Amino acid sequence: MAGKKIATRESYGNALKELGEKYQDLVVLDADLAGATKTSTFQKAFPDRHIDCGIAEGNMMGIAAGIATTGKVPFASTFAMFAAGRAFEQIRNSIGYPHLNVKIGATHAGISVGEDGATHQCNEDIALMRVIPGMTVICPADDVEAKAAVEAAYLHDGPVYLRFGRLAVPVINDEESYHFEIGKGITLKEGKDVTLVATGLCVSEALEAALMLEKEGIDAEVINIHTIKPIDEELLVASAGKTGKVVTIEEHSVLGGLGGAVSEVLGTKCPVPTLRIGIEDTFGESGPAAELIKKYGIDAESICRKVKEFV
Amino acid sequence: MADKKRVANLKLQAAKCRQNVLRMVRAGGHGHVGGALSSLDIVTALYFDKMNVDPENPKMEDRDRFLLSAGHKCLAQYAVLAEKGFFDKEVLDTYGKLAAKIPGHPDMHKLPGVEANTGALGHGMSIANGMAMAGKLDGKDYKVYAITGDGELPEGSNWEAAVAAAKFGLDNLVVFVDNNGLQISGDVTKVMDMRPIDEKFKAFGWAVKYIDGNDMNQILDALDSIPEEKGKPTMILCDTVKAKGLSFGENKAGFHFWNATEELLDQAEKEMAELVSKLEKEKEELV
Amino acid sequence: MNKEMLQKTANQIRKDIVTAVYSAKSGHPGGSLSAADVMTYLYFEEMNVDPKNPDKADRDRFVLSKGHNAPALYSCLAEKGYFPVEDLKTLRHTGSYLQGHPDMKHIPGVDMTSGSLGQGISAAVGMALSAKLFNEDYRVFTLLGDGEIQEGQVWEAAMFAGAKKLDNLIVIVDNNGLQIDGKIDDVCSPYPIIDKFAAFNFKVIAVEDGNDFDQLDKAFNEARLTDGQPVAIVMKTVKGKGVSFMEDQAGWHGKAPNDDEYKQAMEELEKAGEA
Secondary structure, eight states, X not given: OTTOEEEHHHHHHHHHHHHHHHOTTEEEEESSOHHHHSTHHHHHHOGGGEEEOOSOHHHHHHHHHHHHHTTOEEEEEEEHIIIIXXXXXXXXXXXXXXXXXXXXXXXXXXXXXXTTOGGGOBSSHHHHHHTSTTOEEEOOOSHHHHHHHHHHHHHSSSOEEEEOOSSEEEOOSOTTTOOOOTTOOEEEEOOSSEEEEEOTTHHHHHHHHHHHHHHTTOOEEEEEOOEEXXXXXXXXXXXXXXXXXXXXXXXXXXXXXXXXXXXXXXHHHSOOOEEEEEEOSSOOOSSOHHHHHHHTTOSHHHHHHHHHHHO | OOOHHHHHHHHHHHHHHHHHHHHHHHHHSEEOHHXXXXXXXXXXXXXXXXXXXXXXXXXXXXXXXXXXSXXXXXXXXXXXXXXXXXXXXXXXXXXXXXXXXXXXXXXTTTSTTOOOOOOSTTOHHHHHHHHHHHHHHTTOOOOEEEEEESTXXXXXXXXXXXXHHHHXXXXXXXXXXXXXXXXXXXXXXXXXXXXXXXXXXXXXXXEEEEEETTOHHHHHHHHHTOSSSTTSOEEEEEEOOTTTTOTTTTTOGGGSSEEOXXXXXXXXXXXHHHHHHHHHHHHXXXX | OOHHHHHHHHHHHHHHHHXXXXXXXXXXXXXXXXXXXXXXXXXXXXXXXXXXXXXXXXXXXXXXXXXXXXXXXXXXXXXXXXXXXXXXXXXXXXXXXXXXXXXXXXXXTOOSOOOSTTHHHHHHHHHHHHHXXXXXXXXXXXXXXXXXXXXXXXXXXXXHHHHTTOTTEEEXXXXXXXXXXXXXXXXXXXXXXXXXXXXXXXXXXXXXXXXXXXXXXXXXXXXXXOOSSOEEEEEEOOTTXXXXXTTTOGGGSSOOOOHHHHHHHHHHHHHHHHO
């Protein structure tokens, strides 16, 4: 459906509601943000299995750990800043270390939070979460992928960090034919001159950039890496070997996120020149999301310009 | 009981500050008005009556400090700072714009008069502790005022700060709890019942006073008797009305964050203008 | 178990604690010894648990929020029959399953991994909440240090438990009055502990001497009868209890005895066991 836009946080809420019907052991926790994280969608359908912990994220992660020990599957939800940021140590020690079956639904990741500004724009969460041993880190690109990711996370045994956005983003996947598998990247467009590796809302921007590049005579391959950990090494190495140049694109710091993960793989297995596009080593600011995406250089036009310079 | 003229003047200032809030909403189309308006009377009393601050010299060493732990209530602070002359009122018209000096949460490096970058809930009391402790260490007699929301109190860092403030005897610290009873998800007692708030702070070693936080008389009485108890930090538990002054929004959780419609904004501006003229008249009559 | 048997068991557990820490050449004897009696009471009198079936679904749970008291927990579990007492001597050794702090993945009978202070109580709250949500009637016990309650997360958890009326949760505070840096009232006083938990909507039961089984018995019976709110048992104890030179000494919070000290400690405990 061309032109349709949905925020992946909406997809999260909708998926939880659907899964709640299917799986009786699914419990949703929130920290006074149910309306924003969209767990309110689940709450309306299953008020008894939706627990508001109040504004106390560290405790919420601990409660999720405790619930998981009893064999239930908790989804703990808040903004990325307060999940990966504030509650980092609780996630690391009470969930990661005992490898408990807790799913963390982190919404409002990245600068597309918009007007709330730097305090709420988490550009560091992928870096923080992927260094925890045993943690799976997923950053879906659109509604179709997000819903599939939530169910895959439920079915996966072990902690999962799911990264969602506040901003409505284009639906780029076809619901009928789409298949999600944790740890398997998806080649959206084949090409021979350069590989664009993107995640989250940057996937649609990368696709658009690839079309612009085509007009300039540059044939770009576009890969969607929805699972940042474990990352699809095989796919990355094969593509890098083919094109010889790799660009990573993410709504996250250029340090430690997708760019870091891809560089770690290619640096040892297939060293090629790489360019990391993302939020440079800086904090965000208040402003409409679309303007920020432009200003911070992760929109299709900026990507196109940077890739042209790089190739 | 506070002096009538003093009260009349502050009521008028508060109404003008509420006009400033509406001006920002007009510019940005939205804003966290609920908590800004519930706490605005307190902020007005602090800046226009109590605090030793100088708009010409916002970094004056001995100034009293104010910070909003609930940083999303920054419209109240922007409104009061503008009215007090810390910056040009035209800045209010940039609310919601990229690179504005008045972002969605306050930034101490962007706007004169802002003391801390708050917005992540539960940080403010610790920062205020540090400022108050520094005052004690330097032998200065400035005071530190902070406002926290009631919905913010479940955040554990508040209780770490509460224990520390009592231990260090920070009687130069005053924390207002803006007890408007509503948070983003609804009734605070339903989301996470943190009552009794006063008993908790007492058990954590604080002096506690309980007032109506939208009543200028009671606000001034409380401010005039600080510290409530020598050697102890003061907590002023303020019952307030969320979105106070918006006739159609008072006590509604939906106005925590307001996506304003033209029609309601027109109405609010009209009502507030009427209130300002009424209060101006009342003030003149007292002279 | 009668009082005499409980005392004998606790004395054996104290010997195990001292031996384990001595073998490890490091560890936390002070708090382990102050809490030895209450933990003995829990495992040998109060809790519905089965060492043959450590994961049975309807068991009562215990979360050692003050995870550094692992020697006490492991000693109780070993004496109860979860694993061989002999293994206690491998505490903190490379490759041993008896980690410095409790590890639920590898140690039978450990209900929650802990060690980072303030986090265990949240997990215990999660377990108690899960029982309520899914109509199960087990109870959850968690042991906190008095220094630990300086952590804000303890009050996040307490506020939640009070608000949700989790009467299947029993929080025990081991009030031995000392933390690493010294007396808790000098470091950052958490007193009055009782008023704090009361203000967070707990039923508070004060125990004058948490090393006395009669008083513990009375407190836990009262806890059992409490309806509609979580319980906090705040018990005064003596850090290092049972070993004369360790008693009430902050220095023995996290230190292993040398050969002579070990010998003396074991002699004292041996004598106490015969009495």
